[in-house]
Amino acid sequence: MLEEINERDREPLKTTIKEIKEYKDIQSKATKEELPQYDVIFCTNSLVANPKVLKATKDKVYQLIIDESGMCSEPSTIVPIIATMAKQVVLIGDHKQLRPIIKCKEAAKLGLETSLFERYSENILYKTMLKEQYRMHPKICEFPSKHFYDGELKTHPGVGTSHQPLQMWPRTMADHWPHVFCHVEGDEEMLTVKTEAGNEQSRFNEAEVKQVVTETCSCVIQFGKILFTIMKRRIVCSLAQSFHRFHN
Numbered sequence: 001m002l003e004e005i006n007e008r009d010r011e012p013l014k015t016t017i018k019e020i021k022e023y024k025d026i027q028s029k030a031t032k033e034e035l036p037q038y039d040v041i042f043c044t045n046s047l048v049a050n051p052k053v054l055k056a057t058k059d060k061v062y063q064l065i066i067d068e069s070g071m072c073s074e075p076s077t078i079v080p081i082i083a084t085m086a087k088q089v090v091l092i093g094d095h096k097q098l099r100p101i102i103k104c105k106e107a108a109k110l111g112l113e114t115s116l117f118e119r120y121s122e123n124i125l126y127k128t129m130l131k132e133q134y135r136m137h138p139k140i141c142e143f144p145s146k147h148f149y150d151g152e153l154k155t156h157p158g159v160g161t162s163h164q165p166l167q168m169w170p171r172t173m174a175d176h177w178p179h180v181f182c183h184v185e186g187d188e189e190m191l192t193v194k195t196e197a198g199n200e201q202s203r204f205n206e207a208e209v210k211q212v213v214t215e216t217c218s219c220v221i222q223f224g225k226i227l228f229t230i231m232k233r234r235i236v237c238s239l240a241q242s243f244h245r246f247h248n
Contacts (some may be wrong), residue, residue, distance in 0.1 A: 026234045032056040045072060046079040063088045069117040073099035077116040096148045132156050184211045 030052075035056035045066065047053060055113060064086035069077055070093025081089055093119040100110040120126045131152050133141060137160040145153035186207025 004116070027206040028052045028055070036060060045076045045080050048083045054083060057084065061086045065089065065090045065092065067092045067100065070095035070115055071100055072115055072120070073100040073102065073112055074114065074116045075112075076100075091120065093117045095121060096144075134159055134211070136160075182211055182215060184208050 031052040032055050035053065041057070043053070048057075059082040064080055064084050064088075066072065066077060066080065069091040077091070093115070095115060099118070100115050102113045104112075107113075126186050126243075129149075129152060132154050136154050136155065138155040139160070141153060141155045145151055184205075184207055186205045188203050188205050191202045191204075
């Protein structure tokens with residue numbers, strides 16, 4: 001009996017064309033009824049052109065905001081603009097950091113690697129630059145500001161103001177911060193599904209991780225030897241002073 005049930009479960013689900021049509025009609029009706037109830041809708045550039053979404057949002061989108069538009073190709077950006085016919089369009093991004101990924105070299109040469117965001121950013125009438133950053137130490141910010149943003153990128157006064165040395169370094173190294181720059185070559189890998197390690201299409205480089213671990217362990221071991229030597233000297237000096245006071 002159990003084997004018969006298993007065999008039955010293995011059989012492909014038989015769905016008629018009529019049932020598929022009914023399902024799509026129900027889905028379309030549900031979308032049309034549900035979407036107008038929301039003031040803000042999040043979706044991809046291409047999804048905006050979906051017929052169900054178009055019907056549900058027709059003449060109802062006032063403002064269109066496209067985030068990371070600096071890495072969206074021009075056709076990809078134009079799709080939601082035309083589809084929604086929004087009265088106001090806001091493009092957010094930074095083409096100095098991320099540009100469209102165009103694998104076809106010919107298409108890139110013909111201009112497809114230039115986003116609509118980048119084209120508009122060349123006109124000061126349409127551009128508003130956020131000149132204050134909170135993410136980098138001022139010293140790190142100096143380089144991109146000088147070489148990519150004409151010196152306009154500034155650091156918020158509250159960033160990097162602490163001058164306290166790291167507790168793990170000896171006081172004698174207060175003015176010297178150890179740095180390690182390593183050249184690492186490795187193959188970039190990508191997750192095909194969402195896991196605990198990251199989201200779908202998250203990228204990582206195992207070689208870089210191993211290099212960081214190796215260098216960190218090396219620094220910690222080396223620091224341990226230095227610290228042990230310093231502590232040993234202090235103990236010897238302390239014992240010598242105690243011995244001297246005892247005999248005097």
